Structure formats: structure tokens, C-alpha cells
Amino acid sequence: MKLPKEFYNGVIIFTGIALYFLLMEALHLSNVYFLRLFNIIFVYYGVNRTLKSNFAEGKTNLPDNAISALTTSLTGVFLSISGLVAYIYAKGGDSYIKTLSDSLLFVGSPSVMTYNISLLFEGIVSAVIVTFSLMLFWKKKYPTD
Template sequence: MKLPKELINGFIIFIGIGFYFLLMELLGLADIYLLRLFNVLFVFYGTYRTLKSNFIEGKAVLVTNAVSALFTALTGIFLSIIGLIAYSYIKGGDAYVGSLSKTFLFGGEPSVMTYSISLLFEGIVSAVIVTFMLMLYWDTRYSSDKHGAES
């Protein structure tokens, strides 16, 4: 049984984000919020791979490709959040989350779940934005009336 490319590329996003997070942790940079903004590059990469594969396969319906791209990005985001929750509890739970970025969305001491839910919302928003940006990029490659294609 062959897994759908959306799941494979979502898993690639998860691996990329996970490796990047562990590298930042190893280098002692996990508390620097701005470095975490680079996570979006992994979302771009995995989603781009899905759209490129769809284009090569001749799938030219814009809406279908948008759904495929969004599913890829959300798969990577959900897997990453699940991984973060597991890692946080392994490293000490709420105490570990408190050691992460002090400037992140909260005052006080966030719990693992509060932290993870806020990252989930942030991830969903970034997945939607990445999907829209890549669909604008790929839009000129799909045939439609506005690009001079015959109906």
C-alpha cells in the first residue's frame, strides 16, 4: 500500500521541524522566539513538494490542489504538535515549557497543553497562509479561462 504524497510530505515537514527544534535545543537557542519563525520554511518545502508532484501528475484543478496543499501542511503541523507534547512531557512537563520562550503569547506560567494549543493555532494559520501563497505561485501553471485556456 502506497501512502498518499500529502501524508509523506506532511511527515517530511514534521521531521524537518523536529530536527530543527532539537538542533536549537542542542545549541541552547530554543528560548529565542525569532529563530522559531524559520519553521515555516519546512512547511513551505513540504507543501511545495505536494503541489509540484500534483502538477507533474497533470492534476490541474486549482481547488483540488489547494485542498491537497492544505492537507499536507496541516498534517505536518499536527504531527509536530503531537511530537512537541510528547517531548515536553519527557523533558519535565510544565516546568520544561516554562523554560522555553518567555516572550511567547503568555504572561505567567503556561501548561504544556496551553502552550501546545497556542502553537497549534499559530501552525494552522501559517499552514493556511503558506497554502495561499503557494497557490498564487502555482496558479499560473494551472489551466483556467483567465490564463487563456480553452473551455
């Protein structure tokens, strides 16, 4: 059974983000907040792979490619948040969240789910932004009406 390219590239996004954050944790750089911004590179890479594959297959319908790109990025986001939930519970749950929330500008003491739901919303917004920006980039390659 062949997996859809959107799911496959979403797994690539998840793997890249997971390895990046594990490396930051191992190097004790997880408290440097601006390094967290670089995870967007993995989202751009995965979505661009999907769009490049669609273009190579001759799929040049702009709305279909936008849906494909958004599906890829949202798959990566949902897998990443699921992995983060599992990682947080493996590290101690709410006691581990206290160390994370200090470095991410959360007010008070968020629970594991509050923390991850807020990151989920942030991830969905970044997925939409990545999709729109890459669709603008790839638009010049599609035939115009």
C-alpha cells in the first residue's frame, strides 16, 4: 500500500521537527526561544516537496494544490503536537510543563493540554501561512486563465 504524498511529507515534517527539538534539548539550547523559530524550515521543506511532486505529476490546478499543501502542513503539525504530548508525559507531565512555560512566555502555570492546545493553534496558523506563501511562489509555474 502506497501512502499519499501529503501524509509522507507530513511525517518528514514531524521527523525533522522532532529531531531538531531533541537536538536542542541534548545541547541544552531548548531555553533559547528564537531557535524555536527555525522549525518552520521543516514545514517549508515538506510542503514544497508536495508541491514539487504535484507539479512533476502534471497537477497544475491551483486550488487542488493548495488543499494538498495545507493537508501536508497540517499533518506535520498534528503529528508534532501528538509527539510533544507524548514527550511531555514521558518527561513528567505537569512538572515538566513548568520548565517549558517559563521559557515560552506563558502566564501562570498551564496544564499539559492548555500548553499543547495553544501550540496547536500556533501550528495551524503557521501551516496556513506556509501554504499561502508557497502557493504564491509556485503560482508563476501554473498556467493562467
